[in-house]
Amino acid sequence: MGRYLRYLLPLGIFAVLVAFLFRGLSLDPKLVPSPLVGKPMPAFTLTRLDDPGATISDSDLKGRVSVLNIWATWCVSCRAEHDVLLELARTGQVAIYGLNYKDNRADAQRWLRQLGNPYIANAFDEDGRVGIDWGVYGAPETFVIDPQGIIRHKHIGPLTTEVLQTQLLPLIAELKS
Amino acid sequence: MKRLLPALLFVWLLLGAMPASATATLEAFKFATEAEALHFKDLIAEIRCLVCQNQSLADSDAELAHDLRTEVYEMVQEGRSDAEIIDFLVKRYGDFVLYKPPLKPETWFIWFGPFVLLAIAGFLLVRALRRQRQVTTAEISAEERRRLDALLGKTDEERDT
Numbered sequence: 329m330g331r332y333l334r335y336l337l338p339l340g341i342f343a344v345l346v347a348f349l350f351r352g353l354s355l356d357p358k359l360v361p362s363p364l365v366g367k368p369m370p371a372f373t374l375t376r377l378d379d380p381g382a383t384i385s386d387s388d389l390k391g392r393v394s395v396l397n398i399w400a401t402w403c404v405s406c407r408a409e410h411d412v413l414l415e416l417a418r419t420g421q422v423a424i425y426g427l428n429y430k431d432n433r434a435d436a437q438r439w440l441r442q443l444g445n446p447y448i449a450n451a452f453d454e455d456g457r458v459g460i461d462w463g464v465y466g467a468p469e470t471f472v473i474d475p476q477g478i479i480r481h482k483h484i485g486p487l488t489t490e491v492l493q494t495q496l497l498p499l500i501a502e503l504k505s
Numbered sequence: 506m507k508r509l510l511p512a513l514l515f516v517w518l519l520l521g522a523m524p525a526s527a528t529a530t531l532e533a534f535k536f537a538t539e540a541e542a543l544h545f546k547d548l549i550a551e552i553r554c555l556v557c558q559n560q561s562l563a564d565s566d567a568e569l570a571h572d573l574r575t576e577v578y579e580m581v582q583e584g585r586s587d588a589e590i591i592d593f594l595v596k597r598y599g600d601f602v603l604y605k606p607p608l609k610p611e612t613w614f615i616w617f618g619p620f621v622l623l624a625i626a627g628f629l630l631v632r633a634l635r636r637q638r639q640v641t642t643a644e645i646s647a648e649e650r651r652r653l654d655a656l657l658g659k660t661d662e663e664r665d666t
Binding site for chain 2: 357358360361362363364370430455456460461462463464465466
């Protein structure tokens with residue numbers, strides 16, 4: 329027994345080390361879980377992207393399942409995920425709102441004219457203050473919010489068709505039932 | 506000396522460059538006293554920039570780091586406590602913004618893990634040393650001692666010393 333332990337113990341320690349490294353090294357350090365998931369969405373009131381005279385606030389997102397997508401024209405991956413947002417809009421399953429983060433109003437308006445507009449409305453967060461309240465650290469980010477205004481999910485990075493099919497749409501369907 | 510000169514120059518350049526990178530991000534802020542400036546500097550050095558994760562808020566040039574420095578600066582000027590400011594950031598970005606993780610059940614492993622390992626290593630060391638001592642104190646007979654001395658080449662005079 330003692331003789332076997334002598335060989336098995338280092339092997340056991342090695343196995344534990346491999347298990348930890350295997351898990352640790354396969355995690356993406358860029359994905360930081362948001363403490364806001366499960367909490368009411370942070371309040372905000374901002375001007376609308378298409379109309380500086382009108383405002384949009386967090387209460388506009390309540391009453392049904394909605395998605396808040398943080399984007400900007402300077403964000404390369406936002407362009408990559410734009411088609412996916414259009415695809416999500418076409419399903420008609422959810423109300424998509426946008427937070428135009430630290431952007432230029434004219435540029436953002438042109439972007440939507442050229443690439444298509446999946447959003448019901450966009451809030452214009454010029455100085456990024458609302459972005460800080462929402463814990464935004466890199467566009468694009470996408471929040472799923474239930475009818476009571478509770479944040480149910482945060483997706484960091486560009487949306488893909490796969491993320492849409494396997495994560496967002498099932499969650500939206502679940503929140504609606 | 507000629508050889509030493511480039512090396513000294515290099516060290517001097519390094520020393521010169523280090524504080525410059527840390528203070529460059531602070532130039533935009535005005536403080537009434539030197540103590541306030543130091544306090545602000547210490548506070549933002551404790552906070553991680555989420556964009557470039559191996560840099561603190563004080564060192565990072567990222568846009569978000571710049572915005573958060575302004576946010577922290579304003580809170581300091583309003584007279585808010587460090588705890589309030591840390592809480593503000595943790596509520597939005599999570600514990601990950603802190604270089605020093607808070608003590609709670611999820612972090613017990615990282616706080617106490619090294620001490621547990623140290624205790625295990627200490628226990629094994631003490632056990633190994635005890636075993637070794639038991640071996641060295643084994644009694645040998647007079648006949649065995651004579652043979653041992655002969656093998657070691659000791660003379661009669663050296664014996665028993």
